[in-house]
Amino acid sequence: MAWQRLGPGGIAGKHSLYLQRPSTVARIPLCSIPKRQFHTPGIYSLAGSRKYKGAGHIPQLNTPRQSYKPYFQSTFTQRLGLHTPSVKNGGVNLEPHGKFPRFWLRENCQCPDCIHPITRQRMLDTFSLPEDIQTESVDIRTENVSVKWSDGHDAVYPRSWLSDHKLPPALEPSQEVLNFRDFRFVSGNQGHPTVEYQDVMESTKGLANWLKEIVSYGYCMVRGVPLEPEATQGLLERIAFIRNTHYGGFWDFTSDLTYKDTAYTSESLGVHTDNTYFSDPARLQLFHLLSHTGGEGGESLLADGFRAAAVMRTENEANVKTLIDIPQPWHSSGNDDVCIQPYQPFPVFERDELSGVLQRIRWNNYDRAVKVDWEPHVAEQWYSAARHWNEILGREDIQIKMQLEPGTALIFDNWRILHGRTAFRGKRRMCGGYINNDDFISQYRLLNDGREKTLNNIGTLDARLTC
Numbered sequence: 001m002a003w004q005r006l007g008p009g010g011i012a013g014k015h016s017l018y019l020q021r022p023s024t025v026a027r028i029p030l031c032s033i034p035k036r037q038f039h040t041p042g043i044y045s046l047a048g049s050r051k052y053k054g055a056g057h058i059p060q061l062n063t064p065r066q067s068y069k070p071y072f073q074s075t076f077t078q079r080l081g082l083h084t085p086s087v088k089n090g091g092v093n094l095e096p097h098g099k100f101p102r103f104w105l106r107e108n109c110q111c112p113d114c115i116h117p118i119t120r121q122r123m124l125d126t127f128s129l130p131e132d133i134q135t136e137s138v139d140i141r142t143e144n145v146s147v148k149w150s151d152g153h154d155a156v157y158p159r160s161w162l163s164d165h166k167l168p169p170a171l172e173p174s175q176e177v178l179n180f181r182d183f184r185f186v187s188g189n190q191g192h193p194t195v196e197y198q199d200v201m202e203s204t205k206g207l208a209n210w211l212k213e214i215v216s217y218g219y220c221m222v223r224g225v226p227l228e229p230e231a232t233q234g235l236l237e238r239i240a241f242i243r244n245t246h247y248g249g250f251w252d253f254t255s256d257l258t259y260k261d262t263a264y265t266s267e268s269l270g271v272h273t274d275n276t277y278f279s280d281p282a283r284l285q286l287f288h289l290l291s292h293t294g295g296e297g298g299e300s301l302l303a304d305g306f307r308a309a310a311v312m313r314t315e316n317e318a319n320v321k322t323l324i325d326i327p328q329p330w331h332s333s334g335n336d337d338v339c340i341q342p343y344q345p346f347p348v349f350e351r352d353e354l355s356g357v358l359q360r361i362r363w364n365n366y367d368r369a370v371k372v373d374w375e376p377h378v379a380e381q382w383y384s385a386a387r388h389w390n391e392i393l394g395r396e397d398i399q400i401k402m403q404l405e406p407g408t409a410l411i412f413d414n415w416r417i418l419h420g421r422t423a424f425r426g427k428r429r430m431c432g433g434y435i436n437n438d439d440f441i442s443q444y445r446l447l448n449d450g451r452e453k454t455l456n457n458i459g460t461l462d463a464r465l466t467c
C-alpha cells in the first residue's frame, strides 16, 4: 500500500498510520487496525483505540501524493539498529577493552588471512562461518588480543583496533532540528583564508593545510597562481582528478553561451550551489579569473549556507524542518543533448540522520524544476520557508562580495557555500573545475589525520561529522 494522506489527521505508511498531534507523531501499527476499515476511503477514525485519538480522511488516490513527512519518526532507533547499545546476549567480554558481539568479533578478525594485508579487503568468507560460532579461549594480556574460536581459527585484534571499534554508548537521535559540525566563518572585512600556490604545489604539508582551510572556512583563496590555465588545472589536480560533467572537465569559459546556461552570459547570478541536478553534486568548485577587459562588474558573491541555516534555526525552526522534509526536483536541460535530473528529488537541507548535523545544502532557484506531487498547503508551507531562506541569504552580514583578480584562485565547498556574481560588461575569462566529495575527503583525511587513524575511523560517527 502506497503512502496516502489522511487529511489533516495524519498519513498512512506501509506498516503504520501516523497521526499528527500538537507536538508529536503517534505511530499506530497497521496490524492493530482492522484491514477492511483501513482500505476503505472515507472518514477514518480511531475511535476504537483507547490510546490514540484522532481522525483523518483517506482519499482514493491512484497516484500517491506527497505529504508532509513526520519529522520525528518513532521507528528511527529501530531502523538504525540503535536499540541495544550494550551487548546483552552473545557478547564476548574482552574487558578492559569492552564487550563485543560474538559473530561480529569472529568475522572481524584482523589477521592477514582474514583481511588482505595489501588490499585491505575482507578475504574471509563470512557466510562459511557457522552461525553459532563460539570462543574457546581468550588472551587479553598480549599486545594483540588473541581469541581462539570454535572453527579452529586463531584470531588477533590489535588493542588500538579494539578501542577504535568499541560499541558507542547509547545512541539517541538528536532531538534538535539541525546541528552543525565545527566550522569557522570569516566575514570579508577580516580578510579571507588564503594560501600560497607554491606551498600547495611543493609540499604535502602545504596541500594538507589548504584542504583544512577549505573544511573549516568553507572557502579559501590561493595566491600566486600562474596565468596559464594549465597551472590552475595542476592546482586542482593536487587534490584529486577533476570531475567531468556535461560542461567538460577543466573549464575555460567566457560569456558566449558555449553551453546554454546563465553562467555563460554576463547577467547577474544570485547565490546558489552548483549541480543541484546531480544525484551527487560536486563538493568543490574552483574559479580563477584569468582576465577581464573592456568593462567592469562581475564581482563574486559568497554566502555561508551553514551560518544562514543557523540564523534560520533561531528565527523560525519550522521553516528549517520544511526545508529538510520537502524534497524538490532539480534539472539541467539547456543544451539539446542533455536533460539531467537526480534519481530522486532532494531537499534543500540534508542532515546526518543520527546527529542531525547539516551535511549538504542544495539551492539553485534557476535550476529548480516544477514540483507537482504535493498538496496545496504543503506547497504554501515550502514557499514560505524558501522565501525566508532567500531573504537570509541576501542579508549584508551573510553575503561576502569580492572582486577576483588574475593570479588568485577561489575554491569553495559547494555543499556549504553558495556563490553568485554581479552582472558585468566586457570580456571576462574564467577557468576552473569541480572535484567530487569522496575524493576530496579521502585526501583531506589521509593528509591531515594519517593513514592509520583514517582507516580506523572508517564508518564511525566521528568520521561522518568532521566534514
Ligand SMILES: C[N+](C)(C)CCCC[C@H](N)C(=O)O
Binding pocket: 247, 251, 253, 261, 262, 263, 272, 273, 274, 275, 276, 364, 367
Ligand atoms: C561549469 N560552470 C561552472 C562554468 C558552469 C556551471 C553552470 C551552473 C549551473 N547552472 C549549475 O548550477 O550547476
Ligand SMILES: O=C(O)CCC(=O)C(=O)O
Binding pocket: 263, 269, 274, 287, 300, 419, 420, 421, 430
Ligand atoms: O561567473 C562567475 O563568477 C560564476 C558563475 C557561476 O556561478 C558558475 O560558473 O557556476
Ligand SMILES: [Fe+2]
Binding pocket: 263, 272, 273, 274, 419
Ligand atoms: Fe554556479
